[in-house]
């Protein structure tokens with residue numbers, strides 16, 4: 001790599017419970033306006049802003065049953081077929097077996113070992129998380145703990161160096177934290193700014209899965225345009241010659257509000273920016289995400 005060139009980077013934008021569904025009123029990704037680039041459904045996979053490529057991605061991974069969060073997220077964050085390791089799709093939070101997989105194969109740890117960094121998980125954690133042993137730990141929490149990464153906290157968020165999972169901070173205000181409300185543009189500025197400092201940048205968003213379980217059409221209609229704006233405004237601010245932006249999900253849910261469960265649908269992996277065509281060709285299922293990130297950050 002010529003000394004004059006900036007190191008490349010990757011933003012992984014994880015959205016829980018976002019699948020590719022059918023066109024119809026039960027699919028808010030079809031029926032809601034102003035949600036580009038999330039307006040992704042069967043028959044509408046070919047035109048995404050900033051020349052993004054949509055790759056339908058298999059979250060079922062050859063294991064019967066509905067794809068679930070713990071095993072799907074573990075797969076995304078390790079490249080290991082976690083449902084296959086378990087023999088089933090695991091809901092919610094990783095069990096001991098999945099925690100072992102994350103401890104050995106966390107993407108952050110793999111990057112540490114390759115000397116690729118610095119890297120960042122941008123979601124802010126509250127003091128309550130650190131003050132007691134949490135009963136449940138998400139796949140990403142385990143993946144971060146397996147590496148040399150530090151968790152972002154409220155002071156980072158106040159300094160615009162972290163984002164809460166809802167990206168607006170409303171959830172923090174409701175819990176009594178004295179934090180400002182971030183607009184989608186604030187969140188985008190913060191996320192895009194990390195491109196100057198970090199190689200691998202992870203953000204995670206969960207509200208979509210909650211809205212899917214709640215079958216909440218009204219809130220989905222309110223929320224999705226804001227989430228889409230956050231993504232658009234981030235893309236506007238990225239140097240896409242140097243940065244690859246990968247959006248993906250662990251399983252379908254919000255794309256069919258007629259059912260409370262996760263769906264069996266493919267999820268959209270949407271890729272923008274540096275080497276997007278080459279990377280898109282290598283993605284078939286959720287085990288391909290971690291290798292794609294590593295390839296982008298090592299094979300200059």
Ligand SMILES: [Zn+2]
Pocket residue numbers: 017069209210213253262
């Ligand atoms: Zn769920």
